[in-house]
Amino acid sequence: MEIASKKNIAIVEDSAHALGTQYKGKHVGQRGTSIYSFHPIKNITTGEGGMICSDDRTLLDCARRLRFHGLGVNAFDRKIQGRDPNAEVLEPGYKYNLTDISAALGISQLVRINAFILKRTELAMLYRKLLTEIPEINPLHDPPYSIKHAWHLFIVRVDTDKTGMSRDDFMIRLKEKNIGTGLHFRAVHLHKYYMNSMEMRRGMLPDTEWNSDRICSLPLFPDMTPDDVNDVVNAIKEVLKKG
Ligand SMILES: Cc1ncc(COP(=O)(O)O)c(C=O)c1O
Known part of the structure; x- marks a missing residue:
């Protein structure tokens, strides 16, 4: 941010996961x-x-x-604000407007964001506590500055040396126990398209690749109960015993 303001560079933040996140006491965005x-x-x-x-x-x-098609006004403006119905295209645009139904859902969800994050935080803290008993599973650490985490995902790294099991096998074995996990996200430069079109290859970003090979997102959503978190952790223990 400091460099950007000095050099007058615009910053666009990918805050896809970060609604409710605070960085050094301030909301992102x-x-x-x-x-x-x-x-x-x-x-x-x-x-x-x-x-x-x-x-x-x-x-x-x-x-x-x-x-909305590059029009100077949208349908809402024209109806509510009594503007001229002859809306004019100012430049070629798109049909990317959010529907009213989606917006209504969003407004009703927005008032619940703090409660959602609180619930996610409680569940994430329980995961962290229970996972201290499993040295093969490493959750992410907090950074050394003040943050409020939105806990969109609970990502862990599977220590493949200790488990003798690949992350993918770990996910398959959990699935057999009816525990669905996610992979957010594989290193971009190792996707086929980027490897083929931009000559990217393994070895270019060792730390990213190390994490990409080991990350796994455990189930986390506000309707989960502490018992559900216990079930996930017990299933992990069983999978690792078998491994
Ligand atoms: C980090 C990140 N950025 C951007 C996006 C794209 O969001 P959307 O699917 O709403 O376009 C996602 C979606 O999961 C994401 O995880």
Whole structure:
């Protein structure tokens, strides 16, 4: 941020996971431009869609225009604000407007965000406590500065040396015990498309690759109970015993 303000560089934050996250006491997205995702697995959802927040008026006006055919006004403006029905295309745009139904869902979800995060935090802290008994499973650490985590995901690293089992096998074995896990996310540069089109290869980003090979997201959603977290951790213990 400091470098950006000195050099007058615009920063666009990928805040897809970060609704409710605070960094050094401030909400992310309070400054500059941030984009949030309201995809169904995120902390709040509108079914699909998201939100752009920015302190750049020109950028926001442009986004508003482009999301609805590049028209100077949208259907809501024309109906409610009694504007001329002859809306005009100011530039070629898209049909990216959020539906009213999605927006209604989003508004009802937004008022619950703090309760959702509180519940996620309690469950995440319970995971952290119970996982201290399993040295093969390493949760992520808090950074050395003040944060409020939104706990969209609970990611752990599977110590493949200690388990003698690959992360993928670990996930399959948990699935056999009816515990679904996720993989967020494989290193981008190792996807076939980027390897083929940009000559990316294994070895270019060793730390990213190390994590990419070991990460696994454990189940975490506000309707889970502490017993559910216990069930997941017990299933992990059983899987590792078998391994
Ligand atoms: C880090 C990150 N950025 C961007 C996106 C894209 O969000 P959307 O699916 O709402 O376009 C996602 C979706 O999961 C994400 O995890």
